[in-house]
Amino acid sequence: MKDRAEVVIIGAGINGCALAYELAKRGKDVVVLEKHYICYGATGRCGAGIRQQWATKENALLAKKSVEIFERLSEELGYDIGLRQGGYLIAIHDEEEMRQAKKNVEMQRSIGLPVKIISPDEIKEIAPILDPEGMEAIAATFCPTDGHANPFKTTYAYARAAKKLGAKIYKFTEVKDIKVKDGKVEEVVTNRGKIKTKYVVNAAGAWSKEIAKMVGINMPNKPVRKEALVTEPIERLFDCMVISFKHGIYFSQQEEGQILGGIPSPEEKIGYYTEPTFSFLKHMAYMLGKYAPPLKHINILRQWTGFYDVTPDALPILGETNIEGFIQCNGFSGHGFMIAPMVAKLLAQLICQEKLDMPIDRLSMERFKGKITKEKAVVG
């Protein structure tokens, strides 16, 4: 293992790997440290949906600019990331949701997103297997450029490209401590040795809170367990991701035909408890059957648990801290995959002291001192 690097990134999820690539592209000497293996964290367990329909402009812009990157990513990284742009269909269940949806759509259209509100009949046109009545939907919003990608392929593509540019990724290497001297990061201590460095990026997902503690920063993030399942593959039935804020459900059909999705579990708890529950399985199966009745005939293959790294306002924590060189890249809740390409670019610009494509000061931890505005368009 190297004993010195300009930037040490903690965590080889989508964010750590994407940032490693963006930095290596800019000629930085980067090391990524991963406790387990690439995609061990939320990335390898997520729905990998890519949605631009957000209620806050920060999230919507981050997602929109990320989609622009996703669209040419396979080519740029030289590896197919399995991107499918089948749109996101967000169910609207009542008048109150309709009012919020109208507000969201107006903001989203103002930044150039082709979102529209559609009727139950149009829902069936877009995805004939859906049953608006079972969904209890009076309408939906739909954005055709939303979609999903394969989280494993995307992360490996970034990791591979980063390595080609000289970045080092050390797997099964756990960060045990971070040494700070005169308010500056100095050295990262792992179970396999120490690395001197100028920058440490905390991209440890649901474990970021523990990493921040090592430099004396107390974060408000909470790890929240989320369960998901995948079915056997079947013929192509629909292209869009279907979600509902009210029911908390999301599901899509993957490239090879499996249906993948999740819903908040009746047994949901805070903490790092990974065992899946039967109540989730039962509830999700029931709701899938209500949303898309033909799916009752499908066998479920697997279920698993991942963790959301949840902040009080459901917005990420990005950028510098009062410890010089300690950079935050976490707090992504249920949407850290979709905004990763842009987040990585912005943080690389920050570290390389370039001009940022968009400001990120409002995403630093400072914001929790004042009044917080919560992102409303969260699922699960």
Next chain:
Amino acid sequence: MRIIEHPIIEFKRGRKIHFYYNGKKLEAYEGETIAAALYANGIKILSKSLRKGRPRGFFCGIGKCSSCLMKVNGIPNVRTCITLIKEGDVVEDNDMVLPEKEYPECKFTKLNTDIAIVGGGPAGLSAAIEAADYANVLLIDENHRLGGQLIKQTHKFFGSKKEKAGTRGIEIAKELEDEVRKKNIKILLNTSVIGYYDRGYHFLVAVDKMNRTVYEIKAGKIIFATGAQENMLLFDGNDLPGVYGAGGVQTLMNVYGVKPGNVGLIVGAGNVGLILAYQLLQADVEVACIVEAMPKIGGYFVHAAKIRRCGVPIYTGHSIKKAYGNEHVEGAIIAKLDEKWNFIEGSEKDIKCDFICLAVGLSPTIRLIAQTGADILFINEAGGWVALHNEYMETTKPGIYVAGDLANIEEASTAMLEGKIAGLHAVIEFAKNDKTKIMEKIKEYMEDLEIFRQGYFGIRPKIAKEKIWRKYHEKMGNRRNS
């Protein structure tokens, strides 16, 4: 393709029925699986591989590999090797299209039992018989009949009289089943246990697809006896229909009375390969040869001698290089191996055959036990990944037991003994006054096991067991210390 006369087995076929395959009307007998009925009608290509559309035949024949998925009565992805055929069934290529019909409602049934046993092979049956004297027992198997792999063992068993030596596997299965049925044991057949959940108590979810019933089972203790699955071997053409697991061929031939083909080639001269060769000959199927990578035969000498007497060549130091054929096996290329296990150029032989049986070992089927959180470790001598356990068969997850092939690839006799030990140990706390008696019985079975593992063929299992026990105690010791 059906076997009419057999020196050992009498095939009692059920009522003659009809079914449809891709629109064609075909005959079958009640009590056969769909895959066996298709095979008897000469249909050997059952499915296509997912990505490349390569043809696939059955492989394991016991529901563990999913190479036999077809569409049955409109439902895609049905495992035809363990699904019984019914009058009027419509069997089609698996186009993965969902049916238009409504899905019938499911029943949810809650069960509460002292002991749940998963797997009705020799280990599970023996566990059930012992445990049922002291506690209420629920026995679950996803097949349509009890007996596990015993129902295809037509040879006589070795070992001690107590473990039914001299008796054929099929007869042992019958005896165990009779005993189980005499006792007050609740049996669920055609029911797959699909999940284990820790809810502060042991909780299993099982599904009977045919009767649309989901069982939610609360169990005091669970004994897993889910057996093993056959190993694949890496060679060109290994996915051609006609390349089968040895056990799959035994099931087809000895349980359903259907010939796997006309000329077979067997890879592996351990006991499974040798016995299979003899069984094929009994069913009037030709065996072209047996190839064995090791420099000498692995199985019992008497078996090998019998095979040789019948004129079947056994090529030691050889392996299979390639299977060839147009959509189905038509032959194989075998070749000699050097001391580094590389093929020796120029030593190739072309063997004409229409099926190939792989008898190259088994791996424990750990998918369910892994869900319990019991510690799993890769132990080469045990056949792969196994759940660590102690001398009483209890894993590192308290109240969760393993027995039989799942606990170490061995044989039916040891599986029965392990089942008995697990069954008894699991009920100790339910047996009020009989604790000493139970411990004495357990001791006796342990001694029998010890004797079983003394011979030449006990060397490997013994090493495996000792490793498993040692690692178990290490883990539990560490846990106590921390």
